[in-house]
Amino acid sequence: MQPQPYKEFDKPWRKIHWGEKKNLEMKLRRFRVSSQNVRHIRILVVGEIAGGKSSFINSVNNAFQGRITCNALVAAASGTSFTKKFNPANPSTSKDHDRHVPSLGDQTYCLVNIIGADKISRMDNKVIEKIRYIREKATELEMPQVIIMTRVDEACPLVKEDLRKVYTSKKIKEKMQECSNCLGVPMNHIFPVKNYHEEIDTDDDMDILILKALDQIVNIANDALRRSTSSFD
Ligand SMILES: Nc1nc2c(ncn2[C@@H]2O[C@H](COP(=O)(O)OP(=O)(O)OP(=O)(O)O)[C@@H](O)[C@H]2O)c(=O)[nH]1
Numbered sequence: 001m002q003p004q005p006y007k008e009f010d011k012p013w014r015k016i017h018w019g020e021k022k023n024l025e026m027k028l029r030r031f032r033v034s035s036q037n038v039r040h041i042r043i044l045v046v047g048e049i050a051g052g053k054s055s056f057i058n059s060v061n062n063a064f065q066g067r068i069t070c071n072a073l074v075a076a077a078s079g080t081s082f083t084k085k086f087n088p089a090n091p092s093t094s095k096d097h098d099r100h101v102p103s104l105g106d107q108t109y110c111l112v113n114i115i116g117a118d119k120i121s122r123m124d125n126k127v128i129e130k131i132r133y134i135r136e137k138a139t140e141l142e143m144p145q146v147i148i149m150t151r152v153d154e155a156c157p158l159v160k161e162d163l164r165k166v167y168t169s170k171k172i173k174e175k176m177q178e179c180s181n182c183l184g185v186p187m188n189h190i191f192p193v194k195n196y197h198e199e200i201d202t203d204d205d206m207d208i209l210i211l212k213a214l215d216q217i218v219n220i221a222n223d224a225l226r227r228s229t230s231s232f233d
């Protein structure tokens with residue numbers, strides 16, 4: 001019998017301060033947009049059907065609220081597209097599409113691709129082409145891009161058992177590399193998370209990964225906003 005290859009690195013390859021949820025949460029609550037003329041930073045969330053987009057949005061909300069919320073309706077595990085309208089409180093209108101030069105506040109400052117860690121290897125070529133196309137358009141607009149790799153628990157049993165193994169699991173790193181190769185996004189813009197999906201209470205370790213991903217997104221988006229404000233000056 002062949003010896004089993006080691007499934008874990010000796011040390012985590014990315015540092016995570018697991019006990020620091022409160023600090024991270026406070027930092028995010030204190031976050032300020034870099035331009036006085038912009039109230040909110042818009043980010044665009046895209047991804048394959050059932051990749052976990054709605055779940056990620058809910059998970060961010062859960063982490064802040066300290067309880068399970070469900071503003072974005074999540075699909076039961078099926079193969080069909082579930083979310084038909086994204087933000088019912090603030091839907092885009094035909095007027096939005098007619099605007100040729102959006103104001104700073106109407107522009108999007110980060111493209112967030114949501115990909116299921118257990119789905120990346122089986123992703124349809126057509127879907128990959130679509131995601132790449134969106135990415136190219138975002139690059140033309142100098143919009144930075146990140147990948148939120150969801151469903152890490154489904155991709156690696158070690159991580160399912162203990163989320164703190166997310167950066168020692170070889171499987172997870174392999175999946176992140178696959179995402180990076182497939183979509184051309186560098187590893188330092190890829191963030192693995194486990195979304196809330198069956199839990200009835202929040203969990204600090206899940207929250208840390210979710211808030212860390214959000215922290216990176218808002219900082220990357222804020223830097224992009226700063227760049228475009230300075231080019232407006
Ligand atoms: N185990 C596990 N399941 C997850 C995770 N994230 C999402 N799910 C499940 O995956 C399924 C799809 O999640 P959704 O959030 O509805 O995905 P979506 O990208 O919004 O899908 P559409 O709206 O159809 O495009 C649901 O059954 C979720 O409960 C995760 O991190 N781990």
Ligand SMILES: [Mg+2]
Binds near residue numbers: 074075082
């Ligand atoms: Mg959805």
